Amino acid sequence: MRIRFYRCHLRTRHPFTIARGTTTIQATLIVELQEDGISGYGEAADVPFYGATIDSTVAALRRAEPEIRRRRLSDPAEFWESLRDTLHDRPAALGALDCAAYDLWGKMQHAPVWKLWGLDPREACPTDYTIGIDTVDVMVRKLHEFPGWPVYKIKLGTEHDLAIIRALREHTDAAFRVDANCAWTAEQAVENVFALEPYGVELVEQPLPPDDRQGMERLRAVSPLPIIADESCRFEADVDRCAPLFHGINIKLLKCGGLTPARRMIDRARQLGLHVMVGCFTESSVGISAAAQLLPLLDYADLDGALLLADDTADGVRFDRGRACYPNVDGCGITLREDLADLEHGLDLDGNP
Numbered sequence: 135m136r137i138r139f140y141r142c143h144l145r146t147r148h149p150f151t152i153a154r155g156t157t158t159i160q161a162t163l164i165v166e167l168q169e170d171g172i173s174g175y176g177e178a179a180d181v182p183f184y185g186a187t188i189d190s191t192v193a194a195l196r197r198a199e200p201e202i203r204r205r206r207l208s209d210p211a212e213f214w215e216s217l218r219d220t221l222h223d224r225p226a227a228l229g230a231l232d233c234a235a236y237d238l239w240g241k242m243q244h245a246p247v248w249k250l251w252g253l254d255p256r257e258a259c260p261t262d263y264t265i266g267i268d269t270v271d272v273m274v275r276k277l278h279e280f281p282g283w284p285v286y287k288i289k290l291g292t293e294h295d296l297a298i299i300r301a302l303r304e305h306t307d308a309a310f311r312v313d314a315n316c317a318w319t320a321e322q323a324v325e326n327v328f329a330l331e332p333y334g335v336e337l338v339e340q341p342l343p344p345d346d347r348q349g350m351e352r353l354r355a356v357s358p359l360p361i362i363a364d365e366s367c368r369f370e371a372d373v374d375r376c377a378p379l380f381h382g383i384n385i386k387l388l389k390c391g392g393l394t395p396a397r398r399m400i401d402r403a404r405q406l407g408l409h410v411m412v413g414c415f416t417e418s419s420v421g422i423s424a425a426a427q428l429l430p431l432l433d434y435a436d437l438d439g440a441l442l443l444a445d446d447t448a449d450g451v452r453f454d455r456g457r458a459c460y461p462n463v464d465g466c467g468i469t470l471r472e473d474l475a476d477l478e479h480g481l482d483l484d485g486n487p
Contacts, residue, residue, distance in 0.1 A: 135238075137202050137231075139195060140164040141188060142418070145444040148276060150416060151267040153291030153317035154183065160416045163188050164447055164470070165195065165230040167238050169207055174238025175448065175468045176230035177421035178388060184368070186226035186388055194227035202231070207242070210235040214394040225369070225391035232392025233424035233466065240465030247393075247427040247466055258429035260456030261437040262287040262311055270294075270301045277305055280441070282455045285309040285336070287436055291317025295326060299333050311434070313339040316365055320349030327357045337409075337434070339384060340364040350379040357381075362411055362434075370395050373402045382409025382433065387425055388417075400431050414439035423450030423466045426458055447471060 142162050150157045161180035166173050178191045198220050207213060213235045214228070221228040240247045248255055263280045264287040265273050277286060288302060291314045299310065312335050318326060323341040330338070337360040342349045344366040354361055360381035367376050367383040369390055376383055383403055385396050396412065403410045411434035412425050419440045429435055440446055441453065450468045452459050461467045 135202050135205055135207060136168045137195065137199060138166040138168070139192065140166070140447070141192075142445075142447055144416075144418060144446070146416060147442055147444050148266070148272075149268075150442055152289045152313075153267070153315040157416055160443065161188050162417055162421075162447070163191050163230065164418070164420055165227075165234050166470075167202070167207070167231065167234040169238060169242070172238060172241050173470075174234040174236070174241060174465055175420050175470060176233030176235075176237065176392075176424060177417055177447075178226040178230040179415045179417040179421065181226070181388060181415050184226070184389060186224075190224060191227045191230070194221055194224035195231075197221070198227070198231070207235060207238055210239050211394045214392060218391075221391075226388045229387045229390065229392035232394050233387060233421070236393050236424065236427070237465035237468055244464055246460065246464055248430065248460070251427070253427075253430040255430060255458065255460050258426075258458045259432050259435050260284050261429075261435040261453055261458070262456065263438045263441060264289065264313075264436070265302070266442075267292060270298055273298060274301060274305055277302060281306075283308055284456045285311060287311040287313055287339075287438075290314050296329050299330060299335065303333050307334075310335045311337050311339065311436075313364070314341045316340055316343045318342060320346060320352055323349070323353050324356060327353070327359050327361075331358050335359060337362050337382070339411075340366065347379060354379055354381070360409055362409065364413065370399055370402070373399050373406065373408070377406045377408060380408070382411060384411040384413045384436070386413050386415065387421065388415060393424060393427065396425075396428060397431075400428070409433045411436060413437070416442050418443065418447040419450040419452070420448045420468055420470075423448070423468050426451040426460070427466055429458055 262285040363380040364384040413436035
């Protein structure tokens with residue numbers, strides 16, 4: 135196999151704010167694996183909070199390149215295992231390669247990945263659409279830009295969280311999901327879950343910092359709403375650690391290292407009686423289309439990352455009022471846009487055009 139990568143800088147539709155900060159330009163790395171003239175694509179967004187910077191991902195890919203060049207693809211899961219020791223410290227790089235391998239595998243097998251897994255896209259749960267933190271008026275306008283969705287994810291972590299939910303509730307009957315991104319204290323979380331319940335909030339995602347286990351034990355014991363782990367659930371081993379503290383987990387391919395470990399995490403979560411969500415970062419349709427292969431296995435989906443962008447790198451799985459529309463394209467359904475190289479550059483790891 136040959137490997138190439140594309141550095142891209144994608145504009146967001148609006149300034150996208152969560153409790154940790156604001157994004158207007160999302161840097162991302164598109165990874166291409168090629169064998170016998172067929173290409174598969176994966177993505178690793180720049181997310182410094184998890185140590186996943188573009189530079190660190192590129193350095194990891196350079197480290198793995200000799201092993202990649204020696205291989206031919208037969209089973210993506212075996213390919214993932216072959217790279218695990220080399221990339222154990224860089225799950226974003228491993229995840230991008232894993233997703234590219236599945237996309238390539240499906241194209242080589244002349245079938246979508248979901249079909250090769252024996253899944254039925256008619257069983258796919260809908261995704262939410264995320265409203266980032268802003269003034270109440272702006273958040274209402276963002277909601278109206280995507281009307282008719284069955285569920286909206288509302289980013290909170292402000293001094294006016296309940297007022298935001300009250301205002302948004304006046305404009306839709308859709309379900310709400312709340313994501314505080316670790317911004318609440320245990321006392322605030324206990325108060326907020328009871329205050330939010332009457333407003334059609336169906337779950338709360340990561341209200342407390344990952345190291346506040348005592349606070350999570352207290353919250354889980356009393357919460358009338360399901361509490362879903364995000365920052366507390368990064369790798370496969372975290373599923374068991376989250377089981378006593380949360381009602382469910384949010385799996386992200388960049389955090390855990392790709393589709394291969396994500397499927398194992400889903401299986402383990404089911405064994406433990408946990409709800410399962412698959413989420414995303416602000417990323418293009420390359421990463422979203424890979425994650426969308428998992429939709430029939432989930433309770434909840436948060437795969438609107440490409441919808442938050444003004445630019446995109448590819449065509450792939452899209453969403454119509456929350457429902458996934460799978461293209462008639464093999465693999466993960468990804469077709470790279472011809473103008474991708476104009477976004478910045480595409481070079482192989484030897485630096486050759």
